[in-house]
Amino acid sequence: xxxxxxxxxxxxxxxxxxxxxxxxxxxxxxxxxxxxxxxxxxxxxxxxxxxxxxxxxxxxxxxxxxxxxxxxxxxxxxxxxxxxxxxxxxxxxxxxxxxxxxxxxxxxxxxxxxxxxxxxxxxxxxxxxxxxxxxxxxxxxxxxxxxxxxxxxxxxxxxxxxxxxxxxxxxxxxxxxxxxxxxxxxxxxxxxxxxxxxxxxxxxxxxxxxxxxxxxxxxxxxxxxxxxxxxxxxxxxxxxxxxxxxxxxxxxx
Amino acid sequence: xxxxxxxxxxxxxxxxxxxxxxxxxxxxxxxxxxxxxxxxxxxxxxxxxxxxxxxxxxxxxxxxxxxxxxxxxxxxxxxxxxxxxxxxxxxxxxxxxxxxxxxxxxxxxxxxxxxxxxxxxxxxxxxxxxxxxxxxxxxxxxxxxxxxxxxxxxxxxxxxxxxxxxxxxxxxxxxxxxxxxxxxxxxxxxxxxxxxxxxxxxxxxxxxxxxxxxxxxxxxxxxxxxxxxxxxxxxxxxxxxxxxxxxxxxxxx
DNA sequence: TTCGCATTTTTGTACGACAAAAATAGAATG
DNA sequence: CATTCTATTTTTGTCGTACAAAAATGCGAA
Numbered sequence: 362x363x364x365x366x367x368x369x370x371x372x373x374x375x376x377x378x379x380x381x382x383x384x385x386x387x388x389x390x391x392x393x394x395x396x397x398x399x400x401x402x403x404x405x406x407x408x409x410x411x412x413x414x415x416x417x418x419x420x421x422x423x424x425x426x427x428x429x430x431x432x433x434x435x436x437x438x439x440x441x442x443x444x445x446x447x448x449x450x451x452x453x454x455x456x457x458x459x460x461x462x463x464x465x466x467x468x469x470x471x472x473x474x475x476x477x478x479x480x481x482x483x484x485x486x487x488x489x490x491x492x493x494x495x496x497x498x499x500x501x502x503x504x505x506x507x508x509x510x511x512x513x514x515x516x517x518x519x520x521x522x523x524x525x526x527x528x529x530x531x532x533x534x535x536x537x538x539x540x541x542x543x544x545x546x547x548x549x550x551x552x553x554x555x556x557x558x559x560x561x562x563x564x565x566x567x568x569x570x571x572x573x574x575x576x577x578x579x580x581x582x583x584x585x586x587x588x589x590x591x592x593x594x595x596x597x598x599x600x601x602x603x604x605x606x607x608x609x610x611x612x613x614x
Numbered sequence: 615x616x617x618x619x620x621x622x623x624x625x626x627x628x629x630x631x632x633x634x635x636x637x638x639x640x641x642x643x644x645x646x647x648x649x650x651x652x653x654x655x656x657x658x659x660x661x662x663x664x665x666x667x668x669x670x671x672x673x674x675x676x677x678x679x680x681x682x683x684x685x686x687x688x689x690x691x692x693x694x695x696x697x698x699x700x701x702x703x704x705x706x707x708x709x710x711x712x713x714x715x716x717x718x719x720x721x722x723x724x725x726x727x728x729x730x731x732x733x734x735x736x737x738x739x740x741x742x743x744x745x746x747x748x749x750x751x752x753x754x755x756x757x758x759x760x761x762x763x764x765x766x767x768x769x770x771x772x773x774x775x776x777x778x779x780x781x782x783x784x785x786x787x788x789x790x791x792x793x794x795x796x797x798x799x800x801x802x803x804x805x806x807x808x809x810x811x812x813x814x815x816x817x818x819x820x821x822x823x824x825x826x827x828x829x830x831x832x833x834x835x836x837x838x839x840x841x842x843x844x845x846x847x848x849x850x851x852x853x854x855x856x857x858x859x860x861x862x863x864x865x866x867x
Numbered sequence: 868t869t870c871g872c873a874t875t876t877t878t879g880t881a882c883g884a885c886a887a888a889a890a891t892a893g894a895a896t897g
Numbered sequence: 898c899a900t901t902c903t904a905t906t907t908t909t910g911t912c913g914t915a916c917a918a919a920a921a922t923g924c925g926a927a
Binding site: 632633634668670675691 | 910
């Protein structure tokens with residue numbers, strides 16, 4: 362069924378294209394066409410060799426490139442698994458660089474500020490456009506949050522879930538993906554943050570304030586509450602990493 | 615059946631990691647330490663072979679992985695160039711996946727909506743926090759925009775620049791990187807959009823409205839103006855790509 | 868000096884090989 | 898019969914070598 366796929370090299374206009382590039386493009390198209398459904402195994406390397414008439418070197422390079430682009434998930438010594446790209450796959454692809462950026466001066470602060478900025482806008486949006494089911498989800502998450510106050514471990518999970526509801530309100534799949542990305546990127550710092558039921562209680566009250574503002578359809582109050590909430594949280598995580606430039610902020614501990 | 619196989623994605627904790635992984639990590643550290651400054655050439659493959667005592671296969675895989683993460687820029691048949699990762703490098707790393715997402719149903723709309731959402735928030739922020747120099751930059755961009763009305767080519771550039779000023783106001787390098795990413799991702803669609811001096815004039819007037827709202831410190835008016843502006847633009851680009859799900863919006867041409 | 872050409876280096880690709888891990892088949896057991 | 902353990906076959910990760918083509922380099926000529 363698969364005759365020589367002809368490896369057209371016109372895809373890359375400049376310079377002589379790598380052989381692997383054409384294979385990458387072709388496999389990409391086969392994936393997006395649906396020849397291999399999400400979760401399917403890619404053919405063995407030798408099979409692809411035979412199909413495309415290329416050496417294993419090229420096959421491996423092509424697979425590596427596909428893996429780096431998130432279209433296949435290649436675990437060590439396992440057959441590559443086809444992954445239809447999603448918004449979270451896209452964001453996990455940046456994970457590597459982001460980890461570098463986070464270790465650079467001010468990286469955490471920059472990323473955190475973006476999160477605060479985005480989430481403040483999300484609260485405004487929720488206050489103006491949240492539907493009944495959104496508010497129900499928010500209240501449910503808030504209740505779970507309250508019940509978890511004594512258990513810091515569980516509180517963190519419900520905390521993340523509460524904020525996650527905000528990302529679901531716009532009904533745009535990019536936002537939940539962003540939420541996942543933010544939490545996974547910033548999680549290392551949060552986990553080092555000292556926790557306590559008292560601290561959890563304060564955070565819970567902030568969540569309730571945000572929730573109430575949304576219910577009251579008051580975007581300004583919601584935005585203010587969220588900025589206070591996350592601003593206070595920043596003061597707590599600030600000490601968990603050594604970043605000389607982090608002190609550039611309001612100089613008070 | 616995919617049972618969750620405990621996902622051992624810890625890069626190097628497991629000893630069974632790929633040989634290339636260790637090399638990648640080491641080279642990463644050498645780059646971030648500054649052993650090779652930005653723009654320097656990476657040593658030849660054979661040299662790295664000798665240094666790390668590994669085969670060329672592994673060297674090449676390591677370089678490919680570094681390239682996919684944006685730490686080196688490997689052009690065909692040229693020595694890899696070291697690139698200190700920045701926020702835009704991070705976002706260009708997602709480019710590959712995003713292009714797939716854009717071709718999927720509703721992908722353009724989702725991304726565009728996120729842009730509108732973010733930019734609306736940026737306008738609010740600018741209206742509340744723009745400094746004198748920000749407003750000067752905004753006015754300057756607006757003037758350039760006005761002068762470019764007859765020349766659609768140049769108008770597009772000044773259009774992008776005007777919106778870019780909004781991303782600079784928060785003084786957070788993530789935002790300009792996002793602006794670059796958005797424009798490059800959505801550019802193919804914009805370029806196919808038909809343009810005309812009349813259309814340019816309308817867009818310019820929208821820009822002026824946004825600028826005035828910022829100067830007047832009126833976030834609500836600014837947000838409204840921007841949403842009208844980008845909403846109208848969407849109606850114009852909507853026809854430039856064939857996406858059946860794009861008609862889910864208000865059904866009028 | 869600068870330009871053009873020949874030589875060397877380096878990259879891209881191919882082929883073959885082998886150890887180790889995974890996948891599979893087959894035998895032993897209840 | 899189903900199940901578990903074992904042996905065999907695949908498959909992957911890595912290595913080595915080889916060679917064409919492109920780039921880098923050096924060298925001679927104008």
